[in-house]
Amino acid sequence: MTKQRKIIKDIIYASYKHPTAEEIFELAKKKMPSIAVGTVYRNLTLLVESGEVRKIDVPNAPSRYDRPQIPHEHLICKNCGVVKDVMIDGLMPILKEKTGEDIVEYKLALYYVCDKCKNL
Amino acid sequence: MTKQRKIIKDIIYASYKHPTAEEIFELAKKKMPSIAVGTVYRNLTLLVESGEVRKIDVPNAPSRYDRPQIPHEHLICKNCGVVKDVMIDGLMPILKEKTGEDIVEYKLALYYVCDKCKNL
């Protein structure tokens, strides 16, 4: 585990904002100004592969990164793009039953309007 | 409705392969060699907005396009990437209930291994 890998992991674990690679890069530069974007992406890939970090695929927007807590889904505000965690368990059996197929994985993006945007 | 828009729409409606923009472009060139990629993308956006075509977001892969039949989900083969339609209804109320939020839209990508790939 290199210094840059640790910085990247720490940023993700310390953040509740589901940062994008770009945001992680900006935060990492504050700790280590010489760090390169390529390094951030390479380490994100490695951390995701090792299971230390979870990748959130956001359709038509940069991916976000999260710590791998208890499995949960992501609510994305249609208006401002903010991501909120939400627990949904027992979805896999429902999907398998409804499709009749042996689903090995699913990616779910839920869209809503967050409270802040609702009150605008 | 321009000639190129009609060609693009017809390709999608005639295909059972959920083509990507690139594939649509290649097929369209056979009907009209002068057509430009930009035109394909612009028309796809328009057709999706008008509801005549449905866009399938595929994480880490080009988007695919589909005719807007009865709402259905998409099974993506983890191995070869082929997309198969599958009916799942009554999912929205389950998601609303499980999250306790007013979900306005969801995008679900289901991964499996298709029969062809299973037999390799």
Added chain:
DNA sequence: CTAAATGCAAACTATTTGCAACGAT
């Protein structure tokens, strides 16, 4: 006639990669 749409090419965004130099074991 004129607003909308086109072809072309350049631009853009998110991400990946080749390579020489670096660093930890």
Added chain:
DNA sequence: ATCGTTGCAAATAGTTTGCATTTAG
């Protein structure tokens, strides 16, 4: 000394856009 990792810059994939020209209504 070695092998993984870095910084840098260039490359890539998918898509979007500016602009002068063409076309549909």
